[in-house]
Amino acid sequence: MVSVFVFPWRNFLMLNIMGKTGAALKTVETLHQIVNLELAFTKKKTDSIIGIWEKKNVLSDAINNTHWDFLFIFFYTGLFFLMCKGMALQFYEKRYWFRTGWFFAKFSLVAGIFDVAENLLMLQSFNGNRSELISFCTGLFASIKFTILILAAIFIVTAGIFWILKN
Numbered sequence: 001m002v003s004v005f006v007f008p009w010r011n012f013l014m015l016n017i018m019g020k021t022g023a024a025l026k027t028v029e030t031l032h033q034i035v036n037l038e039l040a041f042t043k044k045k046t047d048s049i050i051g052i053w054e055k056k057n058v059l060s061d062a063i064n065n066t067h068w069d070f071l072f073i074f075f076y077t078g079l080f081f082l083m084c085k086g087m088a089l090q091f092y093e094k095r096y097w098f099r100t101g102w103f104f105a106k107f108s109l110v111a112g113i114f115d116v117a118e119n120l121l122m123l124q125s126f127n128g129n130r131s132e133l134i135s136f137c138t139g140l141f142a143s144i145k146f147t148i149l150i151l152a153a154i155f156i157v158t159a160g161i162f163w164i165l166k167n
Contacts, residue, residue: 041139080108087159
């Protein structure tokens with residue numbers, strides 16, 4: 001139970017760090033900062049985004065932000081895993097909810113694997129190794145990661161509401 005209370009403050013700390021290290025990446029063309037690159041999908045868009053950051057002289061900030069993300073992955077996947085697992089255990093007698101919670105707990109860890117792969121591909125792009133395949137796979141991995149996390153969050157909120165109503 002202690003880990004449930006330890007992880008949230010670390011996630012807020014990491015969100016603060018990620019926000020500060022990524023703040024310089026926000027431009028008129030890249031309003032969503034590093035997410036614009038994560039979801040670029042094509043070499044043309046990747047080149048454009050990196051070009052904008054190079055002109056603004058903030059490419060080192062993008063690289064730094066991506067390095068920090070490796071640590072953030074550990075914390076947010078742990079938080080999602082524990083929250084989905086916790087919700088699953090609240091519904092042990094309701095097999096569907098229990099299995100769904102465990103499914104999302106495990107898939108939260110899978111989201112972290114996709115995030116690691118996405119970051120490694122972005123680092124390749126930062127180093128000038130850009131291709132259609134790298135851009136497409138970066139976008140695909142990011143999309144899968146975001147989809148898993150959004151669905152897990154929906155499960156957590158929905159299960160939480162049902163748990164509150166049950167008690």
